[in-house]
Amino acid sequence: NAGVTQTPKFRVLKTGQSMTLLCAQDMNHEYMYWYRQDPGMGLRLIHYSVGEGTTAKGEVPDGYNVSRLKKQNFLLGLESAAPSQTSVYFCASSWTSGSQFFGPGTRLTVL
Amino acid sequence: GENVEQHPSTLSVQEGDSAVIKCTYSDSASNYFPWYKQELGKRPQLIIDIRSNVGEKKDQRIAVTLNKTAKHFSLHITETQPEDSAVYFCAASKASYDKVIFGPGTSLSVIP
Numbered sequence: 001n002a003g004v005t006q007t008p009k010f011r012v013l014k015t016g017q018s019m020t021l022l023c024a025q026d027m028n029h030e031y032m033y034w035y036r037q038d039p040g041m042g043l044r045l046i047h048y049s050v051g052e053g054t055t056a057k058g059e060v061p062d063g064y065n066v067s068r069l070k071k072q073n074f075l076l077g078l079e080s081a082a083p084s085q086t087s088v089y090f091c092a093s094s095w096t097s098g099s100q101f102f103g104p105g106t107r108l109t110v111l
Numbered sequence: 112g113e114n115v116e117q118h119p120s121t122l123s124v125q126e127g128d129s130a131v132i133k134c135t136y137s138d139s140a141s142n143y144f145p146w147y148k149q150e151l152g153k154r155p156q157l158i159i160d161i162r163s164n165v166g167e168k169k170d171q172r173i174a175v176t177l178n179k180t181a182k183h184f185s186l187h188i189t190e191t192q193p194e195d196s197a198v199y200f201c202a203a204s205k206a207s208y209d210k211v212i213f214g215p216g217t218s219l220s221v222i223p
Contacts, residue, residue: 029121033210033211035213040120040215040216041116041215042200042213042214042216043155043213043216044199044213045210045211045212048210056210058210059112059212090154090155099145099157099160100145100155100157100211102154102155102156104153104154105154
């Protein structure tokens, strides 16, 4: 099992560009999450999903959109990137009663 | 919404000593409290968790205690080793599958 994978691992964008981060899990988990991690801020929840076709806002959803068209995939979109979105992005997934498993992270820099 | 505070932000201990990290939460409805360890450049990984119907849980050198009345919980690491050096995050949620709110983290350094 690959567990939770994220694509890409690194990305550099210019202000105003758009991109999509892909998260995939092969553990048949119902729940998936997107976090951002900034120095000294810990992990902050952006959006999450409790099942295929569902999404919900987390702590810091502004400037991001998500989609969960397939159970195994959770996409995070940035429509118009801003320097404040420079961060490390982690995806995670969990079963209904289990702990969260994290992906390796995506390091995004917005110039 | 839920707010999780964590202290200290940095902690240095000598190898073999114990380390204690304390967290407080604001939402009395929270009942699931996981702890994650993140080594430099790596992903967070769950090391132990506790639910509100349990006051203490142990796993080898790691233990977690929960005081629901005071809304605080703590991580205890005994006989620390250099490989325990990492950032530790506490978290809280209303269910193990619900959105989890993380504390800001504690950077633990174990000095050989």
